[in-house]
Amino acid sequence: xxxxxxxxxxxxxxTSKHKIAEVNKYGDPFFKAIRQTDFLxxxxxxxxxxxxxRKTWTQVFLxxxxxxxxxxxxxxxxxxxxxxEIIYGNExxxxxVIIPPxxxxxxxxxxxxxxxxxxxxxxRDPENLDEIEIPENDPSINFNWNLNKxxxxxxxxxxxxxxxxxxxxxxxxxxxxxxxxxxxxxxxIINYDKLTYAGNLDNLRDVENKDNYVFVNxxxxxxxxxxxxxxxxxITHVINFAAETHVDRSIYGGCVDFVLTNSLGVxxxxxxxxxxxxxxxxxxxxxxxxxxxxxxxxxxxxxNWPIMPNMPYAAAKAGGDLMCNAYYVTHKVPVVVTHCxxxxxxxxxxxxxIPFFIFKILAGEKVPxxxxxxxxxxxxxxxxxxxxxxxxxxxxxxxxxxxxxxxxERSNIDITRMVLKLMGKSEDMMExxxxxxxxxxxxxxxxxxxxxxxxxPKYTKENFEKGLKETIDWYLNNKDWVIDIQNKKSGEMNVxxx
Ligand code: NAD
Numbered sequence: 097x098x099x100x101x102x103x104x105x106x107x108x109x110x111t112s113k114h115k116i117a118e119v120n121k122y123g124d125p126f127f128k129a130i131r132q133t134d135f136l137x138x139x140x141x142x143x144x145x146x147x148x149x150r151k152t153w154t155q156v157f158l159x160x161x162x163x164x165x166x167x168x169x170x171x172x173x174x175x176x177x178x179x180x181e182i183i184y185g186n187e188x189x190x191x192x193v194i195i196p197p198x199x200x201x202x203x204x205x206x207x208x209x210x211x212x213x214x215x216x217x218x219x220r221d222p223e224n225l226d227e228i229e230i231p232e233n234d235p236s237i238n239f240n241w242n243l244n245k246x247x248x249x250x251x252x253x254x255x256x257x258x259x260x261x262x263x264x265x266x267x268x269x270x271x272x273x274x275x276x277x278x279x280x281x282x283x284x285i286i287n288y289d290k291l292t293y294a295g296n297l298d299n300l301r302d303v304e305n306k307d308n309y310v311f312v313n314x315x316x317x318x319x320x321x322x323x324x325x326x327x328x329x330x331i332t333h334v335i336n337f338a339a340e341t342h343v344d345r346s347i348y349g350g351c352v353d354f355v356l357t358n359s360l361g362v363x364x365x366x367x368x369x370x371x372x373x374x375x376x377x378x379x380x381x382x383x384x385x386x387x388x389x390x391x392x393x394x395x396x397x398x399x400n401w402p403i404m405p406n407m408p409y410a411a412a413k414a415g416g417d418l419m420c421n422a423y424y425v426t427h428k429v430p431v432v433v434t435h436c437x438x439x440x441x442x443x444x445x446x447x448x449x450i451p452f453f454i455f456k457i458l459a460g461e462k463v464p465x466x467x468x469x470x471x472x473x474x475x476x477x478x479x480x481x482x483x484x485x486x487x488x489x490x491x492x493x494x495x496x497x498x499x500x501x502x503x504x505e506r507s508n509i510d511i512t513r514m515v516l517k518l519m520g521k522s523e524d525m526m527e528x529x530x531x532x533x534x535x536x537x538x539x540x541x542x543x544x545x546x547x548x549x550x551x552x553p554k555y556t557k558e559n560f561e562k563g564l565k566e567t568i569d570w571y572l573n574n575k576d577w578v579i580d581i582q583n584k585k586s587g588e589m590n591v592x593x594x
Contacts, residue, residue, distance in 0.1 A: 098169050099176045102194040103183070136212040138205035145202025146230040146237060150552075153217035154195045156203075161210035162186040165193060168200040168237045172490050173279045180239055200230055200237065258284045259489075260331045262316050262365065263338030265289040267444040268380070268478055270299035272337070275482035277303050284308045286329045288322070290315045290357075294341065298580050299443040316361035323368045333489060335378040336365055342447055343384075343409045347532060351408035355415070362416030366423040366431065377431045378489050381417050383474070383499065384410035385435060388536035391470065396542040397435065399497045407534045417497075424495035432492035434485065437501040437541050440563070441478030442570040446581065449508070450564075453515045454571050455578075457525065463516070467531030469509030472538040474501045477555035477563045484551050491549055498549075501541025504557040514561065518568050 097103075138144060138161075147154075148170060156165060165183045169176045184206075185191045195201050203212065230237060259276065263269045264287030273285055285303075289295045291313055303309050310329065314321045316338045325331070338361060340346065340354040362379060369377045386397045387404035403418070405411040423429040438449075446455045453463045484500045492498060506514075512526050543551070555563035571578060 097176075098167050098179055098181050098199060099171075099174045100196040101167060101181075101199060104192040104194065105190055132216040134214045134216075136203070136210075136214055138203060138210040138212075140205055140207065140209070142210075143202065143204045145204075145239075146200040146234070147202070148200040148228040148230060149197050149216075150228075150550075151197050152227075153197060154201065155215045156193045156195065156201070157213045157215075158185050158187055158189070158191065159211040159213060160187045161208035162206040163210050163212070164204040164206055166202045166204070166239060167195065168239065169198075170200055171198045172486065175282075180237065257333055258286065258329055258331050260286050260288055260326060260329070260334045262288050262334065262336040263295075265291060265295035265297055265299060265311075266337055266341070267294075267299075267441075267448070268439055268481060269337035270296075270443050271441055271478040272335070272482045272485060273300060273303065273309075275479065276486065277306065277309065279486070281308070284310070284329070286310045286312060286325060286331065288312045288314050288316070288325055289338065292340070292353075293585060294445050296443070296445070296581065296585075298577055316364055317356055319364045319367065322364060323372065326368055326372045326374070331372070331374060333376045333378075334365060334369055334374055335380065335485060335489060336362065337380050339380075339413065341409065343407055344447070344532060346407060346409035346412075347534070351412065354409055354412040358409070358412035359415030359419065363419050366419060366429055369431070370423065370427050370429050375430060376489055376492070376494075377420075377429065378485055378492065379416060379420050379431060379433045380485065381413050381433055381435050382410065383435045383437050383501070383539045383541055384536065385414040385417060386539070389538040389540055391472065391538050394540075396540040397499060398542040399435075399499055399545055406536055421495070421497075428494070430494040432488050432494065433497045434488060435497065435499045435541070436481055436484070437474035437476050437539055439476055439478050439481055440567050442567065442574070443577075445585070449511065450515065450567065451571060453512065454519070454568055455582075457516070457519050457521055458578075462525050462527045463512055464527055464529040465508055465512050466529060466535060469512065469528065470507050470537075471535060472505050472507050472540070473511075474540050475504045475506055475511070475560065476500065476502050476553070477567075480553035480555055483553065484546055487546070487549055487551050498546045499541045499543050500546055500551075501543050502553045502556055503541075503543070504555075504560050505538070505540050506560070514564055515568065518561075518565050 146168060163185055166180065168180045169178060171177060183193060261269055261273055264273050273287060276283060277285060285308060312325050314325065316322060339358050346354045383397055385403050385405050386401045387406050389395055403414050405414045417433050420431045420433045424431050440450045444451045446452050456463045480502060481500060488498055513523060516523060516525055
């Protein structure tokens with residue numbers, strides 16, 4: 097049975113309305129408040145298919161006639177994802193079917209005039225995309241309404257996914273692995289990481305012994321090793337986080353490794369994807385490839401914004417992005433490229449702004465703010481980034497680019513003040529230092545394209561303080577992780593002092 101769908105038998109021998117009232121009285125928490133009741137009538141062989149609600153629970157009760165109710169699970173997180181099921185019923189069955197949000201449902205009247213009562217747990221708001229109608233012949237549901245009526249179950253095999261995560265031992269990659277292993281316990285995850293100074297296997301201690309997780313120490317620029325792993329592990333999908341990512345290093349420490357990993361490495365992955373029948377490749381890139389916006393206007397980067405990187409890190413990332421486009425156009429490689437804004441969350445190497453400040457404050461030192469502190473970034477929690485990447489891995493369109501951000505623009509000085517306040521420190525702990533060269537003034541993301549696919553982030557602008565507090569608490573509560581990284585990586589942490 098499709099996960100979370102409930103079928104209740106109503107035993108009271110009263111009128112239909114009473115029967116439903118009884119069930120609701122004793123019944124389901126979702127139906128404490130019924131917001132809307134509809135009556136549906138269908139002639140023989142008439143079909144009403146498929147409806148899909150983002151938030152609303154639906155309950156269906158049959159008053160007269162005989163029906164075929166078809167359910168199709170569209171929730172990627174569900175164990176019965178993409179499974180279709182048929183329920184038959186007539187009025188003497190006294191069945192009440194309770195359908196969770198995001199399970200699509202449709203009806204066909206079989207023998208007689210069909211009369212149904214349909215109730216909703218929230219008032220539906222089609223304007224707000226709560227209700228989506230799917231055509232009865234939608235190929236993604238792949239359902240034949242003319243099926244013989246004695247078929248009760250359509251068994252659709254669950255897709256087997258062996259996911260190669262390149263750069264999974266870094267900050268966002270390890271958060272993504274946690275997210276995916278939790279949500280899809282039936283996927284196999286192969287983490288392929290070179291373990292540069294930024295790679296940290298302590299980020300994955302809690303999953304390292306699981307049967308469906310494998311770590312391989314490898315470089316994305318090493319084609320034969322990469323392809324060997326793809327073949328041995330029968331990889332079906334690839335996502336790439338592997339990169340040299342620290343802007344200050346690309347400025348002060350030379351940028352050969354940046355060009356190698358961020359551009360050439362991506363080309364190696366593209367070749368491996370092309371040569372091994374991979375179904376989807378998601379290339380994780382950054383909004384920094386677009387260059388800088390002005391502080392003085394309210395424009396945002398959309399997917400058509402020109403690529404105009406201002407620093408070596410971003411230029412090397414842009415090289416990889418453009419190669420993805422070329423491989424899609426030339427070779428039809430099934431690649432999707434993302435441009436995400438600044439991330440915050442657990443497991444971030446403390447050379448980046450938020451953990452860098454937390455570590456400084458913990459050490460009783462002042463926090464250095466570049467220039468006038470007015471540079472603006474659009475901050476997103478790693479959990480929302482992971483959610484977006486999960487969606488694109490399953491539903492992203494080949495050859496397309498998607499921008500990811502939550503409309504949470506904040507100046508560096510505001511972030512500094514918030515971190516100090518949340519850690520109980522005064523603003524005296526802040527000091528301004530010389531700006532770095534090529535420091536982009538403002539980034540802001542227009543994410544309407546991925547939102548149309550159904551991405552619904554949790555840590556919106558209103559929830560930012562909550563997300564930031566949870567992040568600070570994570571670093572305070574995970575002292576072992578903090579102490580280990582300080583011991584093992586102390587030589588790397590202050591290489592490029594502000
Ligand atoms: P990170 O520096 O924390 O991790 C990078 C990981 O890649 C490390 O584990 C490292 O060992 C690995 N790696 C580096 N070179 C490699 C190679 N040649 N082969 C295999 N593995 C290699 O980076 P992050 O902050 O987690 O960023 C991940 C990705 O997301 C990057 O591609 C970055 O451009 C992108 N991104 C980051 C942010 C952000 O705010 N951090 C925002 C948008 C996009």
